[in-house]
Structures are given as C-alpha cells and as structure tokens.
Amino acid sequence: MESKTSITIALDAMGGDHGPQVVLSGAQIALERHPDVRFLLFGQEASVLPVLEQMPKLKARSVFRHCEISIRMDDKPSQALRQGRYKSSMWQAIEAVKTGEAAVAVSAGNTGALMAMAKFCLRTMANIERPAIAAIWPTERGESVVLDVGATIGADSQQLIDFSVMGAAMARALFHIERPTVGLLNIGTEEVKGQDDVKEAGRLLKETELAGLEYRGFVEGNDLGKGTVDVVVTEGFTGNIALKTAEGTARQIASYLRAAMTRTWMAKLGYFFAKSAFDRLRDKMDPRKVNGGVFLGLNGVVIKSHGSSDAEGTAAAIDVAYAMAANGLLAKIEADLGDVYAHISSPVVVEPVVDEPDVEDVR
Incomplete structure (x- = not known):
C-alpha cells in the first residue's frame, strides 16, 4: 500500500x-x-x-x-x-x-x-456513467480547469453536473480554492440559449446549493482565456475542439512573433531591448507547463x-x-458526489460500461 x-x-x-x-x-x-x-x-x-x-x-x-x-x-x-x-x-x-x-x-x-x-x-x-478528461488551461488570471476535453462525445444534464462536481474537486486539490466557481460552456450567457441538456444542467446547478462549488451560470468561448471561472464544463466533442484550437492559436501567434522580430534590423534591435518581456510571454504560452x-x-x-x-x-x-x-x-470527488446525490432526487445508478470510448488522441 x-x-x-x-x-x-x-x-x-x-x-x-x-x-x-x-x-x-x-x-x-x-x-x-x-x-x-x-x-x-x-x-x-x-x-x-x-x-x-x-x-x-x-x-x-x-x-x-x-x-x-x-x-x-x-x-x-x-x-x-x-x-x-x-x-x-x-x-x-x-x-x-x-x-x-x-x-x-x-x-x-x-x-x-x-x-x-x-x-x-x-x-x-x-453513479458515474462515463469519465471525463480535465485539462489545465492558462488564463489571464492564472489557470482554470476545463473538462471534458475528449473522453465523452455528448453529455446529458446529469453528466454535466457530475463533470462540474469533479472539476471543482480538482480545482480545490490543484489550486487550493475552498469553493471554486463553475460555468457551463454555452453559445451565450442568457438562460434561454443553448441545448436542452445544457439548460437543464444549468437550472439544476442554480437551484442546488452545493458545498464544493459556486455555480456562476453560462460562459462563452472567450471566457476560457479570460479565466472568468475556475472550472469550465462542456462535453468532450466541444472541449476537444476548443483545446486543439487554443493550442494551434498559441503556435500561430508564436510563429507570427518570431517572424516579426527577425524581419528587419530595427525589429531585431527592439527584440533585444524587450527580450525579458518576450521571454515571459513565451513562458506563459509554453504548452509544456500545463x-x-x-x-x-x-x-x-x-x-x-x-x-x-x-x-x-x-x-x-x-x-x-x-x-x-x-x-x-x-x-474530494467522492465526498462532493455524495453531496450532489443527496440534493438531487432519484439518481440513476448506471453500471460501468466497458466499451471502446469516444476518445480523440490529444497528443
């Protein structure tokens, strides 16, 4: 042991x-x-x-x-x-x-x-039907937890609630936040927008007082980089696309900066004087760190x-x-899930499914 x-x-x-x-x-x-x-x-x-x-x-x-x-x-x-x-x-x-x-x-x-x-x-x-993959996401405020980024393609309202609870537990363990803020990724912040499962999960999270998290409502794609909440929750298809888009954008910006800083001798001189600032930027954008x-x-x-x-x-x-x-x-996850199912009536107990998961290789 x-x-x-x-x-x-x-x-x-x-x-x-x-x-x-x-x-x-x-x-x-x-x-x-x-x-x-x-x-x-x-x-x-x-x-x-x-x-x-x-x-x-x-x-x-x-x-x-x-x-x-x-x-x-x-x-x-x-x-x-x-x-x-x-x-x-x-x-x-x-x-x-x-x-x-x-x-x-x-x-x-x-x-x-x-x-x-x-x-x-x-x-x-x-009570967990399918697991999730949670990623650490660099933001303007520091870091957030984003899930699911590729384990489950599609998710119903109960699964989104489970993801919220598990993501919040991870944020508490990693960031030492007593009550992490949680948002559901959606096409708008208004409660009438989005798919039915997302709206239903939002309604239940809003109506249920959970000790392990503070639900802040819907968040949009631009909130990922802002760090509007500590935990962003979505299903795996959307999350995987968001992750790969962010990684590709970071590489694109880095490529633009390298090209701009070496184009003329004046640019090279400017880079020399601003090298420490560019080093900090490169460190912040380094995907290895997250x-x-x-x-x-x-x-x-x-x-x-x-x-x-x-x-x-x-x-x-x-x-x-x-x-x-x-x-x-x-x-933390076990305790928080127990809290959820104590508040939400008649949870459906689902036997573990052992099949080929809907997973994209996010290398």
Whole structure:
C-alpha cells in the first residue's frame, strides 16, 4: 500500500512518441521538485534499464518492472485491450493504482487505449456513467480547469453536473480554492440559449446549493482565456475542439512573433531591448507547463501526458499527478458526489460500461 511518508507514482515508461529517454528524463526533473516521490517504472527492460542506469538518483527512488508489451500510439482501444491487458506497461501502471501500490498512474501513451484500460481496470465511480478528461488551461488570471476535453462525445444534464462536481474537486486539490466557481460552456450567457441538456444542467446547478462549488451560470468561448471561472464544463466533442484550437492559436501567434522580430534590423534591435518581456510571454504560452490531462470519474487517478511532450512537459504531468495524490483528489470527488446525490432526487445508478470510448488522441 502507499506509504504515508512518500507518494508513489506508477509511470508507463514506454508511452509517448519518444519512449523511455524522455519519460525518465521528465521523472528525474520531477524528482528534483518533489524529493519525497517514488516511482514504479513499467516497461521493456532492454529499452528502459540502459537509460535508467544513466540516472542514479532516479534509479535509487524507483522500482522497475519488466513488461512484455508496449502499446503503440496507433493501436485501436479494443485492440490494445485484447493484446495488452495484464502484460503491457500501460495496464500494469494502472493496475498499480488499483492494488494501492501507487497513488496515481501517468502515461504519455495512446489516449484511447489508456482510457479503455483505465475504465476496465479501475471502473467508474458509483453513479458515474462515463469519465471525463480535465485539462489545465492558462488564463489571464492564472489557470482554470476545463473538462471534458475528449473522453465523452455528448453529455446529458446529469453528466454535466457530475463533470462540474469533479472539476471543482480538482480545482480545490490543484489550486487550493475552498469553493471554486463553475460555468457551463454555452453559445451565450442568457438562460434561454443553448441545448436542452445544457439548460437543464444549468437550472439544476442554480437551484442546488452545493458545498464544493459556486455555480456562476453560462460562459462563452472567450471566457476560457479570460479565466472568468475556475472550472469550465462542456462535453468532450466541444472541449476537444476548443483545446486543439487554443493550442494551434498559441503556435500561430508564436510563429507570427518570431517572424516579426527577425524581419528587419530595427525589429531585431527592439527584440533585444524587450527580450525579458518576450521571454515571459513565451513562458506563459509554453504548452509544456500545463501538460497533464486528468481522468476523472474513475476509482483511481490516471494522468495523460501529451504523446509529443519533451522532458519538461513530462515533468509537468508528473507535477499534476503529485498534486492530485498529495491533496486527496479521490476523497474530494467522492465526498462532493455524495453531496450532489443527496440534493438531487432519484439518481440513476448506471453500471460501468466497458466499451471502446469516444476518445480523440490529444497528443
């Protein structure tokens, strides 16, 4: 079981586009930030051990376990379940959370496979039909939690309420906010606008006094960047498009700035004098700093790192994993969901569905 004096993180060392070299380098950076962390490393020994031998500090804080199979980034979730169950590095990292050997699992592997395996191994919480992926979103005020960004395509009113509660619990664990503000993403702030499920979820949240969150009503797309609320809730199709649009826009702006700053010698001179300001802007727009999608609604915590992340991005995902474990995310979600179903009458108990999830690989 998890030690009370340290936090153990199960790490899929084979996940992502770059494999053990980047994953272990990220773990080494995270270890410097969190000296009390321990790692359970899962992967193929021929690939992992030569890299681990070059990192003595990480090796001293890690236990390695050989796995026969590595899930490919292009494997279908159903295929990954059939071939990689029990024997893959991804599955064994998740199973370590189920058995209590680790507090949280982190993988940069195939998103659909990770979600399918996590649902099959950990199962969903009581009354939760489908889990959500929550992302950390940089804003003018700091950071917000946005969910769902790709796990569930479409969501009814009860699922949107569940997402609101789980997102608020994550915000409390990550940002240490006693009562996070929550908004439902909609095409307008007026109560008459939007789909019926969104309007119904808004009505119920408005009428129900919940200790774990403060409902602020509908928010629009431009509120994502403003940081109008601490938690923005939507279904996975819309959330995934919003996430990828934001990432693409950030890259576009960065490209424009680079071109503008190198076009003439006067521009280069101006950049020289304003370099510190541009460095701060680049740091703020760096997607590596907000890496780590959290799977919410499962009986265990799983973090999805971007498949293309470098070592710094991997370390950021591990930072999120550490914060979720250290601040008792699961306990907060369970308590808050209990509060919801105590206020909302006749909840429908849904048996966990183990099928191929509607997940886009948000690498």
